[in-house]
Amino acid sequence: MSNKIIRLLKEKKLTTYILKANNKMKVQLHVSHKPHISHKIGDVSTQESRALIDILEREDLFEKVVFGNTVACPYCESIDLVINIRCPKCRSLEVEREFVLEHAKCGMVFPAKNLKIFNCPRCGRDIKPDKELRIIGSIFRCPSCGTSFESPDIDLHCNTCDKDFSIREAEIKKIYTYQFREKAEEILDLLYVYSRIYSEIEKLGVKVYLPGTINGESGVKHEFPLVLRAGNDKCLIIDLGGLVSSIDLDGLIRDYIKILDTPQCRYLYVAKDENVNPEIQIPSKLKDYISLIIVKDIDEAIDKVKEYINNLIGEKKR
Numbered sequence: 643m644s645n646k647i648i649r650l651l652k653e654k655k656l657t658t659y660i661l662k663a664n665n666k667m668k669v670q671l672h673v674s675h676k677p678h679i680s681h682k683i684g685d686v687s688t689q690e691s692r693a694l695i696d697i698l699e700r701e702d703l704f705e706k707v708v709f710g711n712t713v714a715c716p717y718c719e720s721i722d723l724v725i726n727i728r729c730p731k732c733r734s735l736e737v738e739r740e741f742v743l744e745h746a747k748c749g750m751v752f753p754a755k756n757l758k759i760f761n762c763p764r765c766g767r768d769i770k771p772d773k774e775l776r777i778i779g780s781i782f783r784c785p786s787c788g789t790s791f792e793s794p795d796i797d798l799h800c801n802t803c804d805k806d807f808s809i810r811e812a813e814i815k816k817i818y819t820y821q822f823r824e825k826a827e828e829i830l831d832l833l834y835v836y837s838r839i840y841s842e843i844e845k846l847g848v849k850v851y852l853p854g855t856i857n858g859e860s861g862v863k864h865e866f867p868l869v870l871r872a873g874n875d876k877c878l879i880i881d882l883g884g885l886v887s888s889i890d891l892d893g894l895i896r897d898y899i900k901i902l903d904t905p906q907c908r909y910l911y912v913a914k915d916e917n918v919n920p921e922i923q924i925p926s927k928l929k930d931y932i933s934l935i936i937v938k939d940i941d942e943a944i945d946k947v948k949e950y951i952n953n954l955i956g957e958k959k960r
């Protein structure tokens with residue numbers, strides 16, 4: 643006995659614990675599956691991803707889709723549950739399952755407690771369990787009362803609120819994920835194009851806003867996706883919509899009033915050649931304010947926009 647005590651006392655971790663503990667040592671079982679549903683976008687944190695999803699959902703670019711469902715606690719909705727398999731007759735937890743398996747190569751049938759079988763007990767050949775074993779049946783057995791049954795009772799314990807309930811009482815919780823709506827693609831493409839050109843313009847050392855506000859002559863404030871200011875008197879509105887979709891007359895007409903109300907600005911319209919419909923003419927009244935740049939791709943757009951801005955700044959200096 644004293645030898646044992648000495649051996650135990652030599653165990654520093656144990657001694658430290660006993661010196662600190664004021665109660666008798668007792669093991670508390672804690673089983674946690676730690677299920678946690680969250681969504682992530684790229685490298686940003688789940689919290690930031692959540693904020694992004696909320697924006698995209700609000701703007702109707704994302705749609706919620708059911709990914710699957712799970713059982714949750716009916717009292718607190720937690721999905722951190724322990725699943726207990728019980729005998730339906732005597733409620734014992736000592737439930738065992740037995741499979742009836744067939745070895746595909748020899749056709750023999752045999753019972754097994756699990757599927758980790760690498761040798762056929764009948765013909766002795768090697769088995770690849772996932773490929774050569776066929777499950778013919780499975781049965782549960784209770785060693786406590788000797789009953790066999792096809793499906794056990796499933797009881798659940800909530801790790802969050804500590805309550806117990808059966809699978810019949812459990813709540814079914816849907817797990818959602820998000821996917822972009824079809825129309826979202828074009829909008830996202832455009833956002834990327836704007837941000838790319840914005841960062842390129844920023845390198846030129848001019849004031850650039852994404853988005854920007856301009857005071858109209860009428861006193862109304864107008865917002866544009868990309869606005870550049872050179873000095874106090876000059877501004878440039880850059881419209882990149884034509885890089886991802888065809889220039890539409892509706893859009894031009896909508897912008898018409900805003901453009902006329904902001905004559906202090908040049909309005910630069912950048913479009914891909916394939917998106918320019920030759921039938922759509924810029925209204926002649928607007929021609930004084932609008933410059934149209936037609937490009938093959940985004941790289942050319944960046945070059946041409948930079949060139950345009952450099953000319954604009956140079957013009958000012960002269």
Ligand SMILES: [Zn+2]
Nearest residue numbers: 729732784787
């Ligand atoms: Zn039983």
Ligand SMILES: [Zn+2]
Nearest residue numbers: 745748762765
């Ligand atoms: Zn066999």
Ligand SMILES: [Zn+2]
Nearest residue numbers: 715718800803
């Ligand atoms: Zn609960």
